[in-house]
Amino acid sequence: MRSFNIALVGALVLCPEIARAEGYGLGSQLWIEATGTYMPASTGLDVSAVSNTARENIAGSTKPFGFATGYFGVRSGIDFIESDRWIIPLFDIGLYGIMGTYADTLVSADGSLFRLHPAGTIMFDAELSGIGVRFKKRRWMFEGTVKPGFAVVAMPAAVADGKGFTDVDALNSATFTLRAQLSVCRRLDPSERVCLSVTPNIYQWGWGNGGSFSLRWEIGS
């Protein structure tokens, strides 16, 4: 978090300076977006170091929980801009909560039964590096980026324990991600823009597994 704050301050200080370069040299942009994301394919969840009265150590993974999920959250990041054309994403992070109505679901892992509580699911993701390009036309700008990263989903769960269930730490699943983001931006002033983006998931717990729609605010060159 501290490094993020430093980067944020750095970007705010540097961006206007770099912007004076009038499209040449190295610039940067800071952005934050509200994102809705959808994944039709589900994932299995990892179980480790779980115990109940019947077993001291339950370790394994569930089958994919078997239903589509939608999330809403916030993502923010910093990009470098080279020659007012090439986007070199530095990093971004996002945090999301699941949206919609989900019934609790019974799954098994390592022979034991778990009750999943999908309505409490959160997802965290981060992207590092990548490449992109952008074009400007008057007050409009068009961007396209491809970024690798990773995502982690965490779902509250309880393990079957005799008559009832015993709560356990959330079950997790992590994945490599590769996303392509296409954006249309409208300039608000010389250094601020608002953008609409669609971001297909090239890979996220499977190939072509849904994508995101977001509204983004950018500041920078």
Add this chain to the structure above:
Amino acid sequence: MKKFFALAAVVCGCGFTSSGTQVQTETQSVPARHGTVIADGCLLDPWQMEILETNSAKLVIHDVVLDCLLPHADGTVTPADASSKLELSNLVAELHDMGYGVSFAASFVTDNGYVYDGTQTAKELSDPTWIANVATNIAALVNDSAADAVDLDLELLPASAKANVTQLVSAVGARVRPAKKLNVFLPPSIQAPSDVPGGDAFDVPTLASKVDRFRVMTLDYSGNHAGPTIDSGWAVDAYRFAQGQTSSATFDVSFPLYGNDYTTTGQGGVRFTTYLEALGLADTFHATAQRGSTQELFLDYTDEGKNSHELWYDDAQSTLVTLGAWDGKTIPATVGVTFYGFGAEDPALWDAIAEATK
């Protein structure tokens, strides 16, 4: 992690919603396994025979074990009369015609046929002559009836009987193998020394070369305390513990087809019940069945004597949940399932398993 969740929920500002507390079960797919049913006694009633004639049963069940043979203190084994033997031979032939393998289980219980008296059996096992006679008589019954296998059911033995148990198994094996198979019921230990009575009386590594199949008796998980008859994860641990002692044996895990009716007030106690009896009790005492976390059904009712009961029993749905939890990654497909208490089950069970196995 829980704090992280709470924080994340606040950060996201998302409204988490759910349709309620109803638990949905996965669409169950059940791996195909070698299936065995154990029926109590030397006869099968018309209903049991009718079940065995169905295509679903033939898909799920491969062997029928008749828990029939009764060794006595004098070394004899019943049934011994000609009429009973003839009935038994006819039944074996009929089951063979249906395509089933047949095994006779010898239960080392008291002469009333119900009580496992480990101390008494251990004393009998200490006599080599008794072992030889019992082994010979068991072999004769199996051979005369053209059954395919013998199962040995020894329970509640002290650890000191271990060597003698091995001798008994060796003696029976010497008389029936390799023409017939020899299977042994194994207490569901999950640790050494064993956590279940009689668990230390079995020298699994030594027995492995002398038996064709160990049936890990993963039944009566809750013992004398009201609760589920089985926990799928506990059964996995019991299988793994047994398998960890020998890599050369074939195993079954067990699933109870019966229910347990616990009397929770008065004198207490537990009584075997059937699925249909559970439905009858629910109707008689106006009780509504609920599902426990393992999806097994339980019924709270108060009888005419004002005794409170908690009756736990499985139906097709809960059975599929357990069998589905034993996926091929958790328990290898070479491990079979022994269904104990044939005839006590939900009538829809075999069709459900057959469908889920496809």
